[in-house]
Amino acid sequence: MRYLFRPPATDGAGLLTLPWHVPLEEWDPELLLEVPQRGISRHVVRFVAQDGHVYALKEIAETLARHEYALLGEFEEEGLPSVSVLGICVDRPHGQDAILVTRYLEYSMSYRYLFSRPHGEQSAEQLLDTLVVLLVRLHLAGVFWGDCSLSNTLFRLDAGTFAAYLVDAETAERHPRLSDGQRRYDVDLARERVGAELLDLQFGGLLPSGVDPIEVADSLPPRYEALWEEVNREEVFSPDEQRYRMTDRLQRLNDLGFDVGEVELVTSPEGARLRVETRVAEPGENRRELFRLTGLEVQERQARRLLNDLRAFRVQLEQKSGRPVPETVAGYRWLEEAYQPVVDAIPPDLVGRLAPAEVFHEVLEHRWFLSEKAGRDVGTTAAARAYFDTVLPRTPKEVTTPSAIVGPSR
Incomplete structure (x- = not known):
């Protein structure tokens, strides 16, 4: 047998003791973890814990495994939203995959888990829009997915909405640029698969009443085309509109979760033509900025929300001191005096229900709600206390970090 691990290879050192010579479906259950969020897979998939980390193991033909290993590595290096690959085990005995x-x-x-939650009624439209954003990002990067579906996507909260991540890349292809025909074919495949998945949910009693699976699936292509047009179209405007129209265009792209690369503005007596190169690499501007100032690694929308709070905190510091406060100083003090106290105050029995940054975001939202109701600023401490008492306990226990499901290292 041979093992191929991406750096840092030490991450997978503890996995070498596992019984790789045995078919995955015959592994001792004592070695495995049950992950409540997992979706449906046509392959044998198991989860294991080693050294405080959780890994997904998928048994698959070697040619497909090598193909997916290489592609997922490229996606991670480029910041495309996908799962992170660690390695592959090949040349297993008896011709095993x-x-x-x-x-x-x-x-x-997984999408099935989200629809099984008490508040799954809002999931259909929201998850479809999130899936469309993921597909547009991949297409902009020249990736033909070939198997776009809810089953092959994982979702996680990002400041109250969802971010989508590619899970399965065995059918994906990489091209310098996708043709319109390739994009349309990929979208049509996605429509068919999503329709079948929603019908399956309906059959299982998980789809909210009033949601038509075919109607929702048929709305995927127009949703995709609208977003593709928004991130790729050229704009024409008069010279006196130049500044604010350009600013507005770039802001709309940022709000949709896309970074902006090269901006080309061609002027003529008839007007100005704006073309924007849309980037899909993550982390985005807000994530990079928050990490630079605080060292926190969070989702893009979370970073935007936290940066807004940090900037307001900096203004307060300057008002109190009567002099300018460097942004690095403000970032350090915000982390120590605003963010960390909220995270540290999470009751032990509720730790892991949501990511710390998502908790802080929701506390800020709860503070706004309580302040609006009270007609005054209730403060973060009081808002956090009320949130921990009334809101966070309602978050399902299954939405958890691996540290909450990982047992002792084996």
Whole structure:
């Protein structure tokens, strides 16, 4: 047998003791974890814990395993939203398939889990829009997925909404640029698969009443085309509109979760033509900025919300001191005096229900709600206390970090 691990290879050192020579479906249950968020797979998939981390193991033909291993590695290096690959085990005895090893995506949820929650009524439209954003990002990067579906996607909360991540890349292809025909074919495949998945949910009694699976699935292509047009279209406007129209265009792209690359503005007596190169690499501007100032690694929308709070905190510091406060100083003090006290105050029995940054975001939202109701600023401490008492306990226990499901290292 041979093992191929991406750096840092030490991450997978503890996995070498596992029984790779045995078919995955015959592994001792004592070695495995039950992950409540997992979706449906046509392959044998198991989860294991080693050294405080959770890994997904998928048994698959070696040629497909090597293909997916290489592609997922490229996606991770480029910041495309996908699971992180660790390695593969090949040349297993008796002609067995290879095993692809990926890292468990923290706080992620399958579409079936989301629809099984008490508040799944809002999920259909929201998840479809999130899936469309993921597909557009991949297409912009020249990736033909070939198997876009809810089953092959994981979702996790990002400041009250969802972010989508590609899980299965065995059918994906990489091209310098996708043709319109390739994009349309990929979208049509996605429509068919999503329709079948929603029908399956309906048959299982998980789809909210009033939701038509075919109607929802048929709305995927127009949703995709609308977003594709928004991130790729050229705009024409008069010279006196130039500044604010350009600013507005770039802001709309940022709000949709896309970074902006090269901006080309061609002027003529008839007007100005704006073309924007849309980037899909993550982390985005807000994530990079928050990490630079605080060292926190969070989702893009979470970062935007936390940066807004940090900036307001900096203004307060300057008002109190009567002099400018460097942004690095403000970032350090915000982390120590605003963010960390809220995270540290999470009751022990509620730790892991949501990512810390998502908890802080929701506390800020709860503070706004309580302040609006009271007609005054109730403060973060009081808002956090009320949130921990009344809101966070209602979050399902299954939405958890691997640290909450990992047992002792084996």
